[in-house]
Amino acid sequence: MQLIDTHVHLNFDSFQPDLASVRSRWQEAGVVRLVHSCVEPAEFTSIQAIAHQFPELSFAVGLHPLDAEKWYNDWADKIRSLASSEPKVVAIGEMGLDFYKADNYVTQRMVFEAQLAIASELHLPVIIHCRDAAKEVREILQKWQDSKGEPLRGVMHCWGGTPEETQWFLDLGFYISFSGTVTFKNAKAIHASAAMVRSDRLLIETDCPFLAPVPKRGEKRNEPAYVRYVAEQVALLRGETVEAIAHQTTQNACKLFNLVL
Numbered sequence: 001m002q003l004i005d006t007h008v009h010l011n012f013d014s015f016q017p018d019l020a021s022v023r024s025r026w027q028e029a030g031v032v033r034l035v036h037s038c039v040e041p042a043e044f045t046s047i048q049a050i051a052h053q054f055p056e057l058s059f060a061v062g063l064h065p066l067d068a069e070k071w072y073n074d075w076a077d078k079i080r081s082l083a084s085s086e087p088k089v090v091a092i093g094e095m096g097l098d099f100y101k102a103d104n105y106v107t108q109r110m111v112f113e114a115q116l117a118i119a120s121e122l123h124l125p126v127i128i129h130c131r132d133a134a135k136e137v138r139e140i141l142q143k144w145q146d147s148k149g150e151p152l153r154g155v156m157h158c159w160g161g162t163p164e165e166t167q168w169f170l171d172l173g174f175y176i177s178f179s180g181t182v183t184f185k186n187a188k189a190i191h192a193s194a195a196m197v198r199s200d201r202l203l204i205e206t207d208c209p210f211l212a213p214v215p216k217r218g219e220k221r222n223e224p225a226y227v228r229y230v231a232e233q234v235a236l237l238r239g240e241t242v243e244a245i246a247h248q249t250t251q252n253a254c255k256l257f258n259l260v261l
């Protein structure tokens with residue numbers, strides 16, 4: 001069984017002491033490719049070093065909405081040139097809106113739109129972080145597609161929306177990625193969303209080191225090997241085998257991020 005973890009943060013401090021054993025465990029679990037996300041462009045060098053250490057890892061460059069206040073005028077140029085300088089960059093992000101922890105709508109929107117422009121120019125998919133902001137993210141993506149006349153490609157990562165919101169992003173052509181939150185017992189809306197996403201738009205991720213899935217939920221640190229539990233839960237919710245989910249999500253990730261197995 002081959003799995004792809006489409007969203008990891010392995011450059012965080014908690015992985016530094018034992019990254020080699022973390023890797024052995026993801027290899028044993030069948031994780032054949034990983035997409036490393038990026039919360040701010042200053043991380044580029046540390047992520048690039050990990051990507052060069054582990055050939056199965058590709059990565060993104062971008063600025064997280066909760067860091068939007070760090071945006072400077074020359075950052076668009078910086079993200080553009082970093083992304084074009086490195087063949088292992090397969091996406092721009094993570095970008096988006098987060099009104100759960102912040103309310104600086106104007107700044108977040110400006111930074112989000114600036115990064116959509118870079119992705120479109122470089123023909124790269126976007127990784128979208130959306131928390132308590134589905135309506136606003138939908139509106140921005142819809143406006144973008146209407147005004148440019150070209151569809152954006154991308155993924156709603158660590159998705160936590162209702163089936164209705166999920167449908168909005170499917171209609172926009174986006175992929176929907178489920179994380180450990182889909183294994184949480186009370187996450188009824190996420191369960192319903194995981195059951196209704198069309199097969200060719202389904203992705204899985206850990207978002208590690210955050211959000212360890214059941215049965216590892218008590219652990220302080222999540223890791224890529226645990227994407228297997230996400231696959232198992234998604235399979236259960238859809239009445240499919242875990243092998244079928246692994247196969248489908250691996251194909252989908254290869255298509256979206258242009259990965260070759």
Ligand SMILES: [Zn+2]
Pocket residue numbers: 007009037094207
């Ligand atoms: Zn992330």
